[in-house]
Each structure stands twice: as structure tokens, then as C-alpha cells.
Amino acid sequence: MRKRIAFDMDEVMADLVSELLERYNERFEDSIQPNQLVTQKLQDLRPHHTKEIYEILQEPGFFRGLAVMEDAVEVMKELDEHYELFIATAAMEVPTCFNEKYEWLREHFPFLTPQNFVFCGDKSIIHADYLVDDHVSKLEGFTGEGILYTAFHNHGEDRFTRVDHWKDIRNFFLPVHANT
Amino acid sequence: MRKRIAFDMDEVMADLVSELLERYNERFEDSIQPNQLVTQKLQDLRPHHTKEIYEILQEPGFFRGLAVMEDAVEVMKELDEHYELFIATAAMEVPTCFNEKYEWLREHFPFLTPQNFVFCGDKSIIHADYLVDDHVSKLEGFTGEGILYTAFHNHGEDRFTRVDHWKDIRNFFLPVHANT
Numbered sequence: 001m002r003k004r005i006a007f008d009m010d011e012v013m014a015d016l017v018s019e020l021l022e023r024y025n026e027r028f029e030d031s032i033q034p035n036q037l038v039t040q041k042l043q044d045l046r047p048h049h050t051k052e053i054y055e056i057l058q059e060p061g062f063f064r065g066l067a068v069m070e071d072a073v074e075v076m077k078e079l080d081e082h083y084e085l086f087i088a089t090a091a092m093e094v095p096t097c098f099n100e101k102y103e104w105l106r107e108h109f110p111f112l113t114p115q116n117f118v119f120c121g122d123k124s125i126i127h128a129d130y131l132v133d134d135h136v137s138k139l140e141g142f143t144g145e146g147i148l149y150t151a152f153h154n155h156g157e158d159r160f161t162r163v164d165h166w167k168d169i170r171n172f173f174l175p176v177h178a179n180t
Numbered sequence: 181m182r183k184r185i186a187f188d189m190d191e192v193m194a195d196l197v198s199e200l201l202e203r204y205n206e207r208f209e210d211s212i213q214p215n216q217l218v219t220q221k222l223q224d225l226r227p228h229h230t231k232e233i234y235e236i237l238q239e240p241g242f243f244r245g246l247a248v249m250e251d252a253v254e255v256m257k258e259l260d261e262h263y264e265l266f267i268a269t270a271a272m273e274v275p276t277c278f279n280e281k282y283e284w285l286r287e288h289f290p291f292l293t294p295q296n297f298v299f300c301g302d303k304s305i306i307h308a309d310y311l312v313d314d315h316v317s318k319l320e321g322f323t324g325e326g327i328l329y330t331a332f333h334n335h336g337e338d339r340f341t342r343v344d345h346w347k348d349i350r351n352f353f354l355p356v357h358a359n360t
Contacts, residue, residue: 006305086302086305088305091299092282092294092295092297093294095278095279095282095294096279098278098282098299099275099276099278099279102272102275102278113301114272114273114275114301115272115301115302116301116302116305117272117300117301118298118299118300118305119271119278119298119300120297120298120299120300121293121294121295121296121297121298122266122295122296124307125186125266125268125298125306125307125308126305126307127304127305127306127307127323128305143307
């Protein structure tokens, strides 16, 4: 029986931060760069705009237009031959994103079955062998092995196996295929 | 630590069949009654309308307007005091229903946290102690204890503990509270 991996979407499969910065900089005539968010998040850098930052996430089309993380499609295709793959994304905080996330997955990862898409909140509900996520809080409640995808907000965390990009994910799950 | 129960929505919390029959009968000037669906489903009774029946499920507002099953709110409130409750609904076959299901849950079960809503397909991904569902196929893949909610399409099935209505659910999960 194949082992099961569940993948978070935002900041693992989809580049949420780039889109957020682009929209934020345009709206407030600012010029924040991604490298300024290595150890802090946008809300910490611009606390007076916390409400507005959440509003940007709710703008129609925000999630639909996110760029795919580098190598994500290629590595996911390879993993699909050896593992049972699920997508587990926190969607309940921004309910407007349901359809956009569904369409985004169908467009960029058409080889994945929608039967394996999970839109949830608390990820302790996920029954899988592995969960790849950028949020430590999600991994803490998970009963399988948590894999931490590096992001600005998990800097310095060392309780989980860490992956910095999709090539690391390939090396972890498909070691014999590494560097081929 | 509280035990965790996951509940299916359609035909467990929400009365899908009544709404489907009402819309079907009106559209095709038919007069099918719920008791005709005790041992067969609408698609079996009217196979030449299989496509149209699926279209009805996709009509805007279909899921938003479903009636709540009798006693469901009251019993869920009681269970909420003793268990950790999750909603696990198959939403990927009719992606248009995401928002409607979310709004329906918020309206009728405002005491449940959206963090515990799960919109999925394959329910083997659900990590819980119990799953209450009317579909045998969903219970088969579930790793906890499956509780079968009686519906026309699970007639004669005897592999799972069966509940016929929400009072049965109360009696099963809160035996000391039964008949109070």
C-alpha cells in the first residue's frame, strides 16, 4: 500500500507572498521586497495595515492567480507515481477562496484527482503519513510525520524535517531519484 | 481528551432528497414521493433523467436551501458539550456547492467552528474516532468506527452500527442522556 502525503497549498504549492506584496505595494505605493519578509511577516512590518492586508487576501481572483512554486508540478508528478497524494488547504478563514483554489488546482495539477482535495481548517483532522506545510501550528496537531516547508514565519524552528524548495521534497521522498 | 466525531452533511444533517424530489417533480411534472426511494435512488427510478438529476444538484441555491434534519441542531448542541465535532462533507463532485454549504452550516449550526469544517472527497483522509455517514463506501475507507445513517441507498447493509434519526445518534453517543 502506498504511503500518503498531504500537501498544504499556500506558500508550499502556491506563491502567495509575491502576489500579496505586489498588490500591497501597488495599493499603498510601497516597495517592500520579499527578502524583507525573511524573519517577519507583512503584518508585522506594516501593523497599521493589518485589516487592509486581510482585505487583499479576500479580493476576487487573488488565489486564482497565484504563481506555482518552482518545480512543484514536476516533482508532484514524480511523487504521484510512488505515493498517494492529497491536498490539504486551510480554506475556512477566507471562504471566498473555495472555488478559486479548486480551479487553480485543476489548472496547474490536472493529474491530481479532486477526490483527494481537502479544504479544511484544523489539520489534525488529516489522516496521512506525511504533511508538508509551512505552518508549525498545523504540523503540531498532525498525527503523522510533519515536514516543514521553509517560510519567513517559521525561521529558526527545528522540531521538524525542513525542506527549502521542491527539489528538497524530491530528495526526501524519492532519494533514489535525486539528481536525475 | 474528548473523542472526535465527524458528521457527513447530505442526508445526515441536511435533507437533500426532499429538495431534489420537489425540484424534479416540478420540472418534469412527476409526482415521486420519498417513500418510493426506500430501496432505490431517483436515478434508478428515472434512469432516462440521470443527467438532468445531476443538473438539479448544480442549480444555484440548491444546497443553500436544504432543510435541516429533524432534531439535528438540538442533538448536535448536546454532543458539542462532550465531544470534539467535525463536519466532513463530500463537496468535490459539485464544486459549485462550496460557499452554499459553508453558509448553510454557519446559519443552522452557528455554535460549530468553521475550523472544524472539512470539504473533501475521499473520506479515508478523515482522522476521527467516529464518522456518521449514509454512504457505506465512505465508511469502508474510514479508519475509525463508522456509524451508518439510514438512507434509501444503504438498505440491508449490516456491517456498521446503524442510526435511523438524530435521536438514535443521541442514544448512541450520550446513553446516560437518553430519553431526558
